[in-house]
Every structure is written in structure tokens, then in C-alpha cells.
Amino acid sequence: MLTLEPYEPEGIKPFVFHGSTSNIGRLKEHPNAVLKYYKEAWWDLSKPMNDARRSLYRSRFQVEETILRHLGDHPRVVKYIGTTANPHGIWLVEAHSGNLQQYQEQHGNTIEDSQxxxxxxxxxxxxxxxxxxxVLHCDLRPANCLLDKNLDLVLCDFGGSRFGKLSGKGLPDSGFF
Known part of the structure; x- marks a missing residue:
């Protein structure tokens, strides 16, 4: 019988966020950076991580890295720092106020119309x-709009996007098709 172990890379603080295909964790040695890395089999026992699925996840990370490199430094795009090999992931500048979905759920009617x-x-x-x-994003939604410390919006999650002949082959989660 296969034993599934949690994938908890060394040096990464607890999750900042987790999505359908990846986790975001803080790097202990870089307080303003986060690491986006793909999930392993433990998170969903009904869909074990096989080679085809692992390959798809890795290709989405390669698509995302290529797109972020191409887009460069722009105030409305999450800032790319680089990649890591173990675990395979993408370093990004942390948006300290979370994402727009979380912010709206926490602050609801107290958000000013001007904001x-x-x-x-x-x-x-x-x-x-x-x-x-x-670049065609393919998954625009509040959870993919981060908020920095000044509550300025920054777009993220380009793994399922299209750029020229590159495609992350991703469909958004249900409700966002």
C-alpha cells in the first residue's frame, strides 16, 4: 500500500494561501518573498499525483515563469524574483494584504466606494x-488579484494562461469559466 506524506519543503513557513494546484508559503530567509510550489498527492487522495499530473503542474509553472519574465516589472503584475529547484517553485514578492476575495470577505460593507x-x-x-x-490570463477572479500593503491591486497566477504558442492548458475553477 502506498503511503502518502505531506509535502512540506524545508525552509518554508506555513501556508500563506493554497489554490487548486499549488501552495504559497513564506520563505524563512526572505521575509518579503513567498514561494509558489505545486501540491503533491497528500492534498487529495481521490486524485493521486501521477507522472502525467506532475508533468502538467510543472508545465504550468514553466508557462507562468516564462510569462512573468516576459511581462517584467509592472505595478499591476505580481513581482517575479526567480525559481527554485527543490522544491520546484516560483519566488514572488509577497502582497501583504492577501487577495481581493479574502479582503472583501473580511471587510465587506466597510470598503469605501472610492477603494x-x-x-x-x-x-x-x-x-x-x-x-x-x-498574454491571455484565462482565470481572472478576485482570488487572483492580490493587494499590497497600500491596498493596490496586483494580478497573479499566470499558470493556466496563454502566451503565443505557450498554453498552461488551464481552465478556471468552476464558477469562473
Missing amino acids: RCKWCIQAAEAVSYIHSEG
């Missing part, structure tokens, strides 16, 4: 910029 309008404009700026660079 909401600011986020709408910033989201449009992000999409306009990535489209001008030939």
Missing part, C-alpha cells in the same frame, strides 16, 4: 497591460 473604484481601474490597467504584451 472599489480604484480596484476596478487597477484591474483594467492590469488586463490592458498583459493583453498589450500578448
Whole structure:
């Protein structure tokens, strides 16, 4: 019988966030950075990590890395730092206020209309910029809009995106198709 162990890379503090295919953890030696790394089999026993699935996850990380390198430094795109080999992942600058979905759930009706309008404009700026660079995001939703310490919006999660002939072959989670 196969024994499944939690995938907890050394040097990474507890999760900041986890999505359907990856985890985000803080790096102990880099307080303003996070590591995005793909999940292993333990997280969903009904869908064990086989070679094909692992290959798909790795290809999405390669697509995301390529796109982030191409997009470069832009105020509406998460800042890419580099990659790691063990665990295989992408280093990013941390957006200290979480994502827009979480923020809205926590603060609800206390969010000023002016702040909401600011986020709408910033989201449009992000999409306009990535489209001008030939990138199609494929999973726009509040959880993929991060908020920095000033509550400015930053677009993230390009793993399922398209760029030229590259495709992360990702569909958004149900409800966001």
C-alpha cells in the first residue's frame, strides 16, 4: 500500500494561501518573498499525483515563469524574483494584504466606494497591460488579484494562461469559466 506524506519543503513557513494546484508559503530567509510550489498527492487522495499530473503542474509553472519574465516589472503584475529547484517553485514578492476575495470577505460593507473604484481601474490597467504584451490570463477572479500593503491591486497566477504558442492548458475553477 502506498503511503502518502505531506509535502512540506524545508525552509518554508506555513501556508500563506493554497489554490487548486499549488501552495504559497513564506520563505524563512526572505521575509518579503513567498514561494509558489505545486501540491503533491497528500492534498487529495481521490486524485493521486501521477507522472502525467506532475508533468502538467510543472508545465504550468514553466508557462507562468516564462510569462512573468516576459511581462517584467509592472505595478499591476505580481513581482517575479526567480525559481527554485527543490522544491520546484516560483519566488514572488509577497502582497501583504492577501487577495481581493479574502479582503472583501473580511471587510465587506466597510470598503469605501472610492477603494472599489480604484480596484476596478487597477484591474483594467492590469488586463490592458498583459493583453498589450500578448498574454491571455484565462482565470481572472478576485482570488487572483492580490493587494499590497497600500491596498493596490496586483494580478497573479499566470499558470493556466496563454502566451503565443505557450498554453498552461488551464481552465478556471468552476464558477469562473
